[in-house]
Amino acid sequence: xxxxxxxxxxxxxxxxxxxxxxxxxxxxxxxxxxxxxxxxxxxxxxxxxxxxxxxxxxxxxxxxxxxxxxxxxxxxxxxxxxxxxxxxxxxxxxxxxxxxxxxxxxxxxxxxxxxxxxxxxxxxxxxxxxxxxxxxxxxxxxxxxxxxxxxxxxxxxxxxxxxxxxxxxxxxxxxxxxxxxxxxxxxxxxxxxxxxxxxxxxxxxxxxxxxxxxxxxxxxxxxxxxxxxxxxxxxxxxxxxxxxxxxxxxxxxxxxxxxxxxxxx
Numbered sequence: 001x002x003x004x005x006x007x008x009x010x011x012x013x014x015x016x017x018x019x020x021x022x023x024x025x026x027x028x029x030x031x032x033x034x035x036x037x038x039x040x041x042x043x044x045x046x047x048x049x050x051x052x053x054x055x056x057x058x059x060x061x062x063x064x065x066x067x068x069x070x071x072x073x074x075x076x077x078x079x080x081x082x083x084x085x086x087x088x089x090x091x092x093x094x095x096x097x098x099x100x101x102x103x104x105x106x107x108x109x110x111x112x113x114x115x116x117x118x119x120x121x122x123x124x125x126x127x128x129x130x131x132x133x134x135x136x137x138x139x140x141x142x143x144x145x146x147x148x149x150x151x152x153x154x155x156x157x158x159x160x161x162x163x164x165x166x167x168x169x170x171x172x173x174x175x176x177x178x179x180x181x182x183x184x185x186x187x188x189x190x191x192x193x194x195x196x197x198x199x200x201x202x203x204x205x206x207x208x209x210x211x212x213x214x215x216x217x218x219x220x221x222x223x224x225x226x227x228x229x230x231x232x233x234x235x236x237x238x239x240x241x242x243x244x245x246x247x248x249x250x251x252x253x254x255x256x257x258x259x260x261x262x263x264x265x
Contacts, residue, residue: 003185004185004188004189004192007178007180007181007185007189008041008044008189010180011038011041011177011178011180011181012041012044012045012177014140014163014175014176014177015041015042015045015124015175015177016045017163018122018124018141018173018175018177019045019046019051019052021122022121022122022173023121024119024120024121024122025052025120025121025122025123025124025175026052026053026054026055026082026118026120026123026124027039027042027050027052027053027054027055027123027124027125028054028055028056028057028111028123028124028125028126029054029055029056029070029081030056030057030126030212030213031056031062031066031069031070031198031212032126032198032211032212032213033186033187033190033197033201033212034126034127034128034131034178034181034186035125035126036126036195036196036197036198037126037178037181037186037189037190037195038124038125038126038177038178039054039077039126040193040195041177041178042124043077049078050077050079050080052080053080053081053082053118054074054079054080054081054082055081055082055083055084055111055114055118055123056070056081056082056083056084057083057084057085057106057107057110057111057114058083058084058085058110059085059102059106059107059110059214060085060090060106061095061096061106061214061215061216061217062213062214062215063200063212063215063218065198065200066198066200066212069198073196082114082118084110084111084113084114084117085106085110086105086106086109086110086113089105089106089109089110090106094106095216096214096216096217099217112147115172120172121172121173122172122173122174122175123172123173123174123175124175124176124177125174125175125176126176126177126178127176127178127179128178128179128180128181128182128183128186129179129180130181130182130183130242131183131242137155138155138176138179139155139156139158139163139176139179140158140163140175140176140177140179141156141158141163141173141174141175142155142173142174142175142176143156143171143172143173143174144171144172144173144174145171145172146171146172150174183235183242184232184235184236187228187231187232187235188232190228191228191229191232198212200212201231202225202226202227202231203223203224203225203226203230204226206222206223206224207220207221207222207223208220208221208223208225208226209221210223210240210242211242221240
């Protein structure tokens with residue numbers, strides 16, 4: 001087995017183990033490269049048919065291209081797509097002027113509402129440790145309390161890939177099957193598997209999106225990488241942070257830790 005084979009094998013094991021332990025489970029799909037890679041891994045883990053819902057949290061500020069791409073592939077892959085929104089917050093006009101309030105209301109609280117409405121006991125997410133320093137504190141099976149809050153000071157040990165798959169009655173579990181991947185691993189896997197990916201990641205007129213989220217919080221970065229091979233080569237030499245194009249007031253360590261402690265992805 002090569003490096004990518006080992007990454008895939010470990011992720012598929014985690015996905016199957018999570019489904020075995022938690023039947024009331026769903027997968028969070030942001031339409032980005034990481035969650036789409038996770039979606040592909042889930043399809044491989046269950047031979048093409050995902051046996052649980054796929055959840056997209058729509059803030060109302062996503063790029064139009066992302067929503068169109070989501071709907072196209074949800075139909076192509078026969079997904080049980082659940083779209084969650086905090087409609088009360090949207091109607092009140094909560095928006096990106098205050099990034100913490102916006103993310104809390106339109107992402108975190110929308111996710112909490114969806115989990116409660118649908119009765120999910122666990123959720124699969126496509127986050128990676130190398131993407132942001134705060135995510136380096138995460139575990140593969142990460143417990144949340146009854147309010148879905150993350151206690152980053154009290155994480156269970158995961159020695160020799162022994163995961164905490166048992167939960168207390170009122171706990172909710174976040175499962176991170178690609179936590180051990182790097183950004184370049186994701187693109188090498190996308191290339192190897194020929195995974196469909198939204199073309200906003202590829203350079204146009206000298207710029208491309210390296211990370212995708214809400215339109216008001218994402219800006220393209222300078223790049224000439226208009227195909228996957230160029231992108232992989234670029235990643236092997238760049239010193240620019242992956243989330244450099246994200247709104248920086250939301251990306252600092254304190255803000256991200258605050259958001260994640262409240263239940264943010």
